Amino acid sequence: xxxxxxxxxxxxxxxxxxxxxxxxxxxxxxxxxxxxxxxxxxxxxxxxxxxxxxxxxxxxxxxxxxxxxxxxxxxxxxxxxxxxxxxxxxxxxxxxxxxxxxxxxxxxxxxxxxxxxxxxxxxxxxxxxxxxxxxxxxxxxxxxxxxxxxxxxxxxxxxxxxxxxxxxxxxxxxxxxxxxxxxxxxxxxxxxxxxxxxxxxxxxxxxxxxxxxxxxxxxxxxxxxxxxxxxxxxxxxxxxxxxxxxxxxxxxxxxxxxxxxxxxxxxxxxxxxxxxxxxxxxxxxxxxxxxxxxxxxxxxxxxxxxxxxxxxxxxxxxxxxxxxxxxxxxxxxxxxxxxxxxxxxxxxxxxxxxxxxxxxxxxxxxxxxxxxxxxxxxxxxxxxxxxxxxxxxxxxxxxxxxxxxxxxxxxxxxxxxxxxxxxxxxxxxxxxx
Amino acid sequence: xxxxxxxxxxxxxxxxxxxxxxxxxxxxxxxxxxxxxxxxxxxxxxxxxxxxxxxxxxxxxxxxxxxxxxxxxxxxxxxxxxxxxxxxxxxxxxxxxxxxxxxxxxxxxxxxxxxxxxxxxxxxxxxxxxxxxxxxxxxxxxxxxxxxxxxxxxxxxxxxxxxxxxxxxxxxxxxxxxxxxxxxxxxxxxxxxxxxxxxxxxxxxxxxxxxxxxxxxxxxxxxxxxx
Numbered sequence: 001x002x003x004x005x006x007x008x009x010x011x012x013x014x015x016x017x018x019x020x021x022x023x024x025x026x027x028x029x030x031x032x033x034x035x036x037x038x039x040x041x042x043x044x045x046x047x048x049x050x051x052x053x054x055x056x057x058x059x060x061x062x063x064x065x066x067x068x069x070x071x072x073x074x075x076x077x078x079x080x081x082x083x084x085x086x087x088x089x090x091x092x093x094x095x096x097x098x099x100x101x102x103x104x105x106x107x108x109x110x111x112x113x114x115x116x117x118x119x120x121x122x123x124x125x126x127x128x129x130x131x132x133x134x135x136x137x138x139x140x141x142x143x144x145x146x147x148x149x150x151x152x153x154x155x156x157x158x159x160x161x162x163x164x165x166x167x168x169x170x171x172x173x174x175x176x177x178x179x180x181x182x183x184x185x186x187x188x189x190x191x192x193x194x195x196x197x198x199x200x201x202x203x204x205x206x207x208x209x210x211x212x213x214x215x216x217x218x219x220x221x222x223x224x225x226x227x228x229x230x231x232x233x234x235x236x237x238x239x240x241x242x243x244x245x246x247x248x249x250x251x252x253x254x255x256x257x258x259x260x261x262x263x264x265x266x267x268x269x270x271x272x273x274x275x276x277x278x279x280x281x282x283x284x285x286x287x288x289x290x291x292x293x294x295x296x297x298x299x300x301x302x303x304x305x306x307x308x309x310x311x312x313x314x315x316x317x318x319x320x321x322x323x324x325x326x327x328x329x330x331x332x333x334x335x336x337x338x339x340x341x342x343x344x345x346x347x348x349x350x351x352x353x354x355x356x357x358x359x360x361x362x363x364x365x366x367x368x369x370x371x372x373x374x375x376x377x378x379x380x381x382x383x384x385x386x387x388x389x390x391x392x393x394x395x396x397x398x399x400x401x402x403x404x405x406x407x408x409x410x411x412x413x414x415x416x417x418x419x420x421x422x423x424x425x426x427x428x429x430x431x432x433x
Numbered sequence: 434x435x436x437x438x439x440x441x442x443x444x445x446x447x448x449x450x451x452x453x454x455x456x457x458x459x460x461x462x463x464x465x466x467x468x469x470x471x472x473x474x475x476x477x478x479x480x481x482x483x484x485x486x487x488x489x490x491x492x493x494x495x496x497x498x499x500x501x502x503x504x505x506x507x508x509x510x511x512x513x514x515x516x517x518x519x520x521x522x523x524x525x526x527x528x529x530x531x532x533x534x535x536x537x538x539x540x541x542x543x544x545x546x547x548x549x550x551x552x553x554x555x556x557x558x559x560x561x562x563x564x565x566x567x568x569x570x571x572x573x574x575x576x577x578x579x580x581x582x583x584x585x586x587x588x589x590x591x592x593x594x595x596x597x598x599x600x601x602x603x604x605x606x607x608x609x610x611x612x613x614x615x616x617x618x619x620x621x622x623x624x625x626x627x628x629x630x631x632x633x634x635x636x637x638x639x640x641x642x643x644x645x646x647x648x649x650x651x652x653x654x655x656x657x658x659x660x
Contacts, residue, residue, distance in 0.1 A: 005544040016532045325528045328490060329542040330518030330593075332511050426490045430528070 001335050010342035013315075024304075024311045025351045031301030032355025032406045036394065037362040038293040039402075043393040044367065046286040050279065058140055058218060060250035063273045064098065064107075064262055065242040066090040088269035089239045092232065097265055098245055103258045105248050108135040109240040111231040117166075117224060118184040119177045126166060128185055129223050130231020133161060136219070139246045144219045149179040149206030158230060159205035160185075165221035167207045179204050185224070187235065200234045202226060218244075252276070301405065304351070305413035308344055312417035316340070323421050324429025333422040340418030341411055348410025352403040356394075359402070363392035434465035437501055437596050437629055438487055444495035445482050456482040458652040459496070464597065469623040469630045471640040474649035480633040481601060483649070487631060488520055488599045489513050501596060518546050521590030525602035527582040529574040535561065535585045536570040542592045560588040564618060580611030587618065597629035598622070604636050616642055 001009075014021045066088055092109040099107055111130035116123055134152050137144045144151070151161050160183050168175055177183065185200040211221050232238065245262070247254055259272040316323075323336060331339075367390045445457040456479045464470055472480050485491040486498050489505050498505045500516060508516065522528075529538045536557050543553045561567045564584040574582050583603060590598055603619065604612035620642050622628040632643065640646050641660065648656035 331545045
């Protein structure tokens with residue numbers, strides 16, 4: 001029997017029971033749609049987050065922090081591995097040690113604290129970064145640049161540089177503060193007894209260009225920058241939160257060897273995070289998430305597969321006599337098997353195609369809901385959240401994989417009923433009522 | 434005349450639960466090309482069992498079933514199936530595929546044999562004309578009378594130029610007037626087109642139209658009559 005004739009025979013059998021075939025197909029559609037929707041949203045999210053991370057990202061930098069310190073949760077392999085119980089503190093002066101290591105171009109210490117900020121009658125929380133702005137601008141030359149004012153601050157002055165979203169949180173031109181405005185930074189000194197609020201008054205010397213992204217380790221639209229010497233005396237500390245290291249190049253070998261050298265220089269008491277390592281970690285996290293979500297969706301496809309098997313067995317019983325006729329007319333057992341498998345392939349194919357389409361629509365709807373939520377958040381919580389948007393990403397690989405999986409499940413679950421059909425004895429099948 | 438079908442000491446035993454039933458107890462039979470044989474007997478005499486063996490739908494417990502000199506017992510599943518393409522089956526209950534039209538039903542056996550669509554179309558037209566159903570070829574079995582359905586079944590049986598037609602009570606499920614027409618058609622096929630026919634029946638009238646009648650009783654051929 002020719003392939004085309006087998007196909008048309010199978011199709012005629014499906015057409016006979018439209019509702020039943022439709023419902024069976026629906027099972028496959030739901031399974032495939034779930035896979036496609038979940039994977040394309042995850043991939044979209046990954047791409048969005050990666051883009052946010054790499055915006056203003058300097059690939060030739062390392063971030064050194066004392067172990068257990070901020071940011072180490074994202075550190076790549078080798079970071080934050082050993083016990084974090086020591087009393088080790090990273091000092092501002094440690095930049096000198098780091099500068100002495102080969103391949104290090106320069107390094108800058110950063111003091112980072114959460115504070116209240118008061119400008120006019122508005123009060124909100126913000127992250128204060130104490131840093132040598134001139135050197136910082138040197139490292140992040142593309143992102144740490146003034147839109148208005150001057151960032152090369154005199155370290156002795158009580159000057160402030162603010163991110164774009166601090167100045168313009170609503171993104172509509174209504175400014176919270178601008179160059180030359182006076183600013184109060186209120187920090188609660190929790191080590192004093194009793195704890196007391198200390199106030200630092202400065203004026204805005206510069207507003208940065210819009211950067212976008214999360215600015216991991218690097219400049220962010222949501223930060224407030226003060227000179228490191230001022231931060232040191234205001235916070236009363238010689239410790240720093242992290243040291244940003246600029247390398248001479250961004251080769252992986254350089255990154256690895258320098259990271260190791262820095263760790264050794266501090267007797268493995270520091271964690272060294274590279275931008276590249278963060279991305280790698282993120283990507284492996286997303287792989288796990290994808291696998292997990294895909295696995296959940298695959299369960300629904302498995303249920304659909306059992307539905308197919310069920311229907312095929314019922315269909316086999318109903319058509320026992322027909323199978324007897326086919327065999328009497330000279331249809332080989334393998335061809336009978338093919339006819340039944342082919343019916344299932346048609347169902348899998350239809351379910352797959354419709355499933356990919358509806359999965360895509362589903363992903364778009366979910367993305368739309370996210371987008372709506374993001375806007376509301378950004379509006380109500382001003383400068384503290386970013387209105388992140390997700391664009392679902394349906395790669396041909398995912399689509400083909402889903403389709404193949406759908407057809408594969410259909411075939412696997414049809415094999416047993418089809419095999420039983422092919423093994424029917426013509427005499428008995430013809431006698432079947 | 435070439436021998437098409439030959440049964441040598443054919444025996445078939447079924448297990449009915451735990452009780453063995455000897456359906457055939459040593460049947461010898463020879464059918465030559467152009468023959469028209471009626472196997473006649475009461476129900477339970479082993480007619481249908483013999484028919485299933487001749488049609489290679491089943492295998493004997495003992496003895497030999499030779500079709501064109503080939504022992505069916507020695508063939509594997511695929512070979513037996515291919516052999517059946519050369520046999521035209523006509524069943525008592527027509528056994529047409531309900532979702533197919535008369536034309537599609539006739540075409541099906543040719544599709545199974547691997548004929549091209551154009552060849553199938555052409556031959557189906559001719560066959561349905563032979564059985565006098567050309568104008569009703571696009572009707573489904575449910576829209577056809579019993580006699581018409583049996584004509585479609587005969588056309589289907591003839592589709593692959595079979596070595597012989599094997600008929601199981603071909604008039605058993607249709608009224609007597611239509612039955613006469615079917616009998617006429619069968620006789621015509623045998624006499625004018627030289628089609629070899631082996632037929633099981635307990636219809637005396639139909640049996641009397643054949644060239645030979647074999648009377649079966651209790652799993653054995655008890656009498657042979659030449660018409």
